[in-house]
Amino acid sequence: MLAETQAHTSHAGYCPCCRHRTTFTIHGPWLRDEYLCDRCQSIPRQRHLIRILDTLFPRWRWSSMHESSPSLPILAKQCWRYSYSHYLPDVTPGSTKDGIRCESIEALTFADNSLDFFVTQDVLEHVFHPDRALREIHRVLKPGGAHIFTAPKHEALAVTRCRATIADDGSIDYLLPEEYHGNPVGDGKALVTWDYGSDFERLASEWVGATVDTFHTVDRTQGIDAAFNEVFVIVKR
Numbered sequence: 001m002l003a004e005t006q007a008h009t010s011h012a013g014y015c016p017c018c019r020h021r022t023t024f025t026i027h028g029p030w031l032r033d034e035y036l037c038d039r040c041q042s043i044p045r046q047r048h049l050i051r052i053l054d055t056l057f058p059r060w061r062w063s064s065m066h067e068s069s070p071s072l073p074i075l076a077k078q079c080w081r082y083s084y085s086h087y088l089p090d091v092t093p094g095s096t097k098d099g100i101r102c103e104s105i106e107a108l109t110f111a112d113n114s115l116d117f118f119v120t121q122d123v124l125e126h127v128f129h130p131d132r133a134l135r136e137i138h139r140v141l142k143p144g145g146a147h148i149f150t151a152p153k154h155e156a157l158a159v160t161r162c163r164a165t166i167a168d169d170g171s172i173d174y175l176l177p178e179e180y181h182g183n184p185v186g187d188g189k190a191l192v193t194w195d196y197g198s199d200f201e202r203l204a205s206e207w208v209g210a211t212v213d214t215f216h217t218v219d220r221t222q223g224i225d226a227a228f229n230e231v232f233v234i235v236k237r
Contacts, residue, residue, distance in 0.1 A: 010038075013221045016050040017042040017074045024223040031226035044226040045121065045150045046074055051222060052215050052231045053117075053148060063116035066140075068105050069123050071184050081116075086185045100185075105133040110140040117141075120149040122181070126190045128166045131207035134234070138208045141236040152228040157197035164193045201232070210234050 010025040018040035028034035035044050053060045064081040076082045085103035093102050094109035103109060105120065106129050118137045127133045137147045163176040172191075183190035201212040213233045217224050 011220065013223055015039060015042060016047045016054065016222055022223075024220075032228055035223060035226060037223055040072075040074065042072065042074060042223075044224050044229050045231070046072065047222055048215070048217055048224045048229055048231050049119070049121065049148060049150060050074065051217065051219075051224065052233065056233065057117070057146065060117060064114075065117040065119060066110070066115050067119040067121075068103065069120070069184060071121065075119060088185065105136060107132070108136045108140055112139055113142045115140050115142065116145045118145070118147045120147070120151075122150055122152065124149065124151040125192055125194050125196065126181070126183075128164070128193050130194060130204075134204055134208040138210060138234065138236055143236055145236050147232075147234045147236075149232050150228075150230065151196055151200070151232065153196045153198070153200050153230055154228075155198065157195055158199070160197045160199055160203055161195050162193065163195060164191060204232070204234070208234060210236065 008026060010023050013022060013024050014020070015022045015037040018037060020039055023038045024035060025038055026035050031044060033043055036042065037047070061079050063079070065075065065079045067075055067082070067084045069086050070076070070084050076084065083101070085101040087104050088097055088100065088102040091097045091102035093104050093107065095102060105123065106127060118141060124130050124133060141147065163174070163179065165173045165175065167173065179192040180189040181192060182188060201214055204212045211234070215231045215233070219225070
């Protein structure tokens with residue numbers, strides 16, 4: 001892995017996201033968000049996810065795909081049957097506001113067996129019930145379809161821990177100090193509700209009743225190198 005202290009260096013390569021020769025530039029010490037493609041501004045986990053799609057599912061561009069809470073329109077530009085949604089607290093799931101569809105991945109409005117692919121990028125650490133979310137995503141996939149996703153997995157954490165729970169009245173019980181990540185909608189902040197540890201794949205497999213495959217890649221020629229850069233795949237058999 002590139003040294004996380006290295007900054008403001010550039011090198012040539014090929015970007016899986018914009019599919020062009022490009023220059024990758026490190027803009028700061030946190031490679032996960034600061035190691036960018038100069039052409040499309042993609043970050044390592046996005047490039048890794050596209051690479052896994054290309055490798056495992058080479059015809060994904062002609063398939064039905066839904067993405068929850070996208071941050072860059074990378075997949076929308078390449079998949080002709082692409083759709084997306086955000087969770088909007090004041091909007092009925094399945095309806096739209098200002099052209100944006102509202103969906104809760106804990107209770108999706110899509111029909112059973114209706115999608116070829118479902119993508120979530122750094123979403124599962126922000127839901128209160130990841131077990132429900134994984135089962136819902138699995139439900140809406142067609143047989144042979146796949147959930148392709150990223151989520152921070154902490155190597156030093158042996159056991160996954162819950163950071164916050166929610167009551168029926170909407171009140172939140174903080175089990176650990178509040179922590180937030182960026183959010184493309186709302187106030188720009190997303191509460192971190194779970195820290196996933198080395199047991200994550202086992203837990204996820206138990207929750208959804210299917211195998212979880214994990215992909216680790218370091219390839220600077222495609223700008224893939226950072227902490228927490230795993231891509232996970234769950235195929236519906």
